[in-house]
Amino acid sequence: MGKGAKVDTFPPEDETGSARFDRIYCSLRDRICLLDYPPGTVLSEVALAREFEVSRTPIRRVFHRLEFMGLVQIRNGVGTIVTDIDLKTFKETYDLRKRLAEMMGELSPVEITATHMTQIDLIIARAREIETHRGNYDDLALIANDTQRLLSDLTGNTPLREIAELLYIRVARIWFTLLPQFGWDEAISGQLHELREIRSGMADNDIRAVGQYRSKDLQRMMNLLGRSLVGS
Amino acid sequence: MGKGAKVDTFPPEDETGSARFDRIYCSLRDRICLLDYPPGTVLSEVALAREFEVSRTPIRRVFHRLEFMGLVQIRNGVGTIVTDIDLKTFKETYDLRKRLAEMMGELSPVEITATHMTQIDLIIARAREIETHRGNYDDLALIANDTQRLLSDLTGNTPLREIAELLYIRVARIWFTLLPQFGWDEAISGQLHELREIRSGMADNDIRAVGQYRSKDLQRMMNLLGRSLVGS
């Protein structure tokens, strides 16, 4: 999943230290989140060092960041393994995300700009474009990612934004794993429904409504999950 | 402040890797939080490497963790500097912490045990003991830290607990900096009041009430801060 979805950028000539770190970190984070590296995958420091044309040191720095984000577990003498999430933690995280979504509009809300409207319209257009491409879960995942990014832009409270992003990154890939179980129609129509709700709230310049829609949709996902687990 | 409050433990003989990391990380984190290293302090990798009898490598690992926690800023060619917090971020963080405190009792609440009651009683006893030791802000800070730790133990939702701790660590020292401005009587009586409120909620096995008390007290701190800033 997602193999062809992202092209890793080549390093520019004058790349500074932190830019290189960000490049490698974002690459690996996205590979994990988009399931190029599924849970259980053992990441090799030396192999990645060769691929990114650096030594082990910067790779290790990235690994420790990924561990802090909850995406890998580093074990001495064993290796660095992409984490899985137990259902209890998954549910707790979604419960919390649901609450944080409600806060989005209540803590220092931002003003909706024309740029924001352009962004949501573009995302909706992309979702409609793949509506009939049954089973295109890769692009659906990218759309979900961009939706989260847009909602981040609409979150005025900085710490809240950071934490919402962190929790999203932690559980997004688990969600992506479950997506196919729901079937394409349910998945894409749910995503489009959420996007249109969000857009209506944005059109009214009502961030509070946007947050409540998001919260409701997270609840809907939890319900779907519950049904899926009972049904399997 | 806090110089004599904490004794760094000696490394045991059979110390494993991650234990060493935790030891150094907690030492430096506490030194920053308890203002042994006030904002603006430049931390030296080589000096700390000498002190902890390791090479620069583990110290760098700790520095990157501290940077992720928001306690230091690492700048290439310059140094690693203990951060300060601007008032906007400080207020945003408190607004968020206030909301998270309310959630404590609502998301998977835990059962209060006799151990928990013993802990809160011990903290209250310590607070009463220093009640007449005017200006003993160091011990007051330690009491505030242990209060936070107890509330963490009462938070059943794991991600919520982690995030509440993170936000506390980020802003605690700023709060400690401001404490003396409020005067000893206000500071110690406020702390004791909060502790007794928390205890009453715990005695009723009502985590929701505990969270609401905590939220209210965070609001009270914000109000004090506002007055202090207007008055200065």
Place this chain on the structure above:
DNA sequence: CAAATACAATCTGTATACAGCTTGTATTTG
């Protein structure tokens, strides 16, 4: 044959030398 044991392969953790960046200072230059 089964169980304990020794070992080798492979991984992360650490130490250290060196490269690159930033900044204050001394020097040069108009």
Place this chain on the structure above:
DNA sequence: CAAATACAAGCTGTATACAGATTGTATTTG
């Protein structure tokens, strides 16, 4: 004298060799 410049000191970033930990496997031993 003032401003631009060259430089040196000190910091973090990187590369790499080596140490320590873990685990699967082959060997030994009863």
